[in-house]
Amino acid sequence: MTDESSSGAPLVELTDVAVHFGGVRAVDGVTLTMREGLIYGLLGANGSGKSTLLGAVTRLNRLTRGSLCFDGADFTKLPAHRVAHLGVARTFQTVRLIDDRSVRDNVSLGVDTLDRSRRKEFAARVDEVMERVGIAESARLRPTELSYGMQRRVEIARAIVGRPRLLLLDEPTAGMNTDERDEIGELLRSLKSEGFTQLLVEHDVQMMVDVCDHLFAMNLGELIADGAPESVIADRAVRESYLGRQANDA
Ligand SMILES: Nc1ncnc2c1ncn2[C@@H]1O[C@H](COP(=O)(O)OP(=O)(O)OP(=O)(O)O)[C@@H](O)[C@H]1O
Ligand SMILES: [Mg+2]
Structure with a gap:
């Protein structure tokens, strides 16, 4: 602490x-x-x-x-x-992922919330962030194929991919x-x-x-x-x- x-x-x-x-x-x-x-x-x-x-x-x-x-x-x-x-980025109380897109696509959505000038830089970080939160091996799967705990990690990845100052x-x-x-x-x-x-x-x-x-x-x-x-x-x-x-x- x-x-x-x-x-x-x-x-x-x-x-x-x-x-x-x-x-x-x-x-x-x-x-x-x-x-x-x-x-x-x-x-x-x-x-x-x-x-x-x-x-x-x-x-x-x-x-x-x-x-x-x-x-x-x-x-x-x-x-x-x-x-x-x-x-400022957040995760929601209930899982909000897009079921017919891959895990990687869902994480990439976090980049779309950024100012246009910063998107390219952060798009390059998607794989690194998935690695970071332990979901890299599931990148091509659909969210519904993941355990609940792993789905929550996808949400955290989506929230941090743009390096928010407040999470x-x-x-x-x-x-x-x-x-x-x-x-x-x-x-x-x-x-x-x-x-x-x-x-x-x-x-x-x-x-x-x-x-x-x-x-x-x-x-x-x-x-x-x-x-x-x-x-x-x-x-x-x-x-x-x-x-x-x-x-x-x-
Ligand atoms: N969109 C809304 N319209 C009307 N009332 C709402 C709305 N959102 C929340 N409330 C009400 O506002 C109060 C606070 O709700 P809130 O969801 O912020 O509580 P919480 O502390 O997050 O609860 P929990 O631990 O159950 O998630 C509750 O009485 C809830 O019913
Ligand atoms: Mg609540």
Whole structure:
């Protein structure tokens, strides 16, 4: 884990961000900062607003209020495709791959989201990235011929092929067994060592503590904790709103 005092400059700053769907306050007044080079984790019960918050940052979800800053510049009004050009990429909570194209073609789609001037450079990196995430041998297969865990790796490859500065991962290990989870955890740590700043949404608290440098916790659209992993999971409001519920469910 990285001591935050030694980490980089603020990369992303959210100020009073809200996303309401009619009367549903999915995200309601979130202010937070993410610094370059760290892995951040976002915890919260089902429906607490985690995926919506990722959608706010990528501009897929319209902001009801608040502002977004990337590398010191306001991007609150940028459309989603321009946010991708800034260097923000995400994976989705459910696998979203094109089934009638090869694994390699699916990874290449990540290049298409880039600014035109950068596409050629990154198209040359597709094979290297597939190697990097452990899917090179499946390059010619269809996504449906892969295990679920491998399909999730294809999504990570598609997200990182353009070397985003911020990688948003929405439950990348959902449905995986413990070994597969550990492998993804290791992959994310190694991406960190290559300089990828990450925001990881996960329900597995142990994985969050093992992988993340800093945690955020949400409840009912609001940020209820923001700090070092051990202090966030020990936080009373977090335990009551989330961890207690998990223990009861078990
Ligand atoms: N497009 C939408 N239209 C209306 N309501 C929505 C929409 N997207 C999300 N919501 C609602 O916003 C709230 C937050 O949902 P969100 O998916 O962000 O939660 P989450 O923390 O990601 O949950 P989970 O852990 O189950 O993935 C929920 O009440 C959800 O029903
Ligand atoms: Mg979600």
